[in-house]
Amino acid sequence: MPNAKKTGISNSVIRRLPRYYRFVGELVKKGTIRISSGELADKMSLTASQIRQDLNCFGGFGQQGYGYNLIELQSEIGKILGIENRHKTVLFGAGNLGKAIATHMNFKEYGCCLTGIFDADENKTGERVAGLKIMGNERIEAFFEKEKPLIAVLCIPKTAAQELADRLVSLGIKAFWNFSHYDLTVSHKNIIVENVHLGDSIMMLSYGIVHSDFN
Amino acid sequence: MPNAKKTGISNSVIRRLPRYYRFVGELVKKGTIRISSGELADKMSLTASQIRQDLNCFGGFGQQGYGYNLIELQSEIGKILGIENRHKTVLFGAGNLGKAIATHMNFKEYGCCLTGIFDADENKTGERVAGLKIMGNERIEAFFEKEKPLIAVLCIPKTAAQELADRLVSLGIKAFWNFSHYDLTVSHKNIIVENVHLGDSIMMLSYGIVHSDFN
């Protein structure tokens, strides 16, 4: 039974977990009780082998001759991803994108809890977004002292990213969700970084169209 | 010299192109003239081998003993990505996220041009976002007839995604930039899809924090 080896799991496997979680969650919602690796593979356009390999990195969640119990699977993957957590999260940069992230994302669904919003522009101070009052950057230190947030969402311009990131690292931040056009990975070791480069993503569509043959 | 083989290039290579494009662009902006694969590798945390392999999929952009001319390299990668294009792009769903994407993204910088915004909610019809008037979904067919857009940005709820996607495919759409929580890949072959799952991305941070040892 579940003997979780938390270390040495390849990044490719880890990156597939949220997708498993989504598909399993949908099946649970539909009321499906069990699924075999083969059926799930069909739904997700993967191979049964891969699914069994992936899940077995974390423990034997299935049962021979039966398959996987979906509720159990959902709960196990959720635990692996830490979804039951409420990691304190702070957002920087209340422009269009920052506001949209703050209002659009259901942080709690993903193991996080948005507890503060900052913007360098004083004119925005006090404005309410997603039920939180925007704070000026001069209040960062006091806020961190009191709240000790772990995750920073960066919706700030590229030019401001490095300096702010350094400041936040020194205040104890553990992870960055980075929407600025700056590659944080490069400079900070031991800090978790997810660079979301929306520009890179849309360029893939342009590439695809330009190089498609059915055209 | 550049003898572009446009086909049979692995997805891993293609996905690295936008990042090359960004780093090269920054160096050009700084006024740097040339760079060796080794120097670029250091900056990007890659290996020199990989960079040379990657670029050589598309042609010999470098020169022995010299390295790569940055302006030439920028232009070549730009061409490969089709950045000089203005692929007509239409956005669906003018909620928080849709509005933010419309106003925040500089589409032209990425080979696209936003030419229409639709929302199913009639109350939004006529409202202006990013210089465009929001249209009701009943005008989709007429608009496509006239404009023939190639790319659809989906910022709509999961439940509406499949139906709308089918409708747009039948109207000739070529590519989807999909922010809905629905996995389009699964259902449409021959259509280019970029699924942007922001939820998946933030969950990686939760995973990282939960499984970090320095903690």
Added chain:
DNA sequence: TAGATTGTTAATCGATTAACAATC
């Protein structure tokens, strides 16, 4: 029990890295 399907080992495939001859 017989059938089904897992967990896991072994085989294959692809991607990354290393090495080096070509050449500017």
Added chain:
DNA sequence: TAGATTGTTAATCGATTAACAATC
């Protein structure tokens, strides 16, 4: 020319797939 650095082939590494014995 000598030094540097590419383009490209060969070696290594890792990830995916196939196979099958274990077992529910």
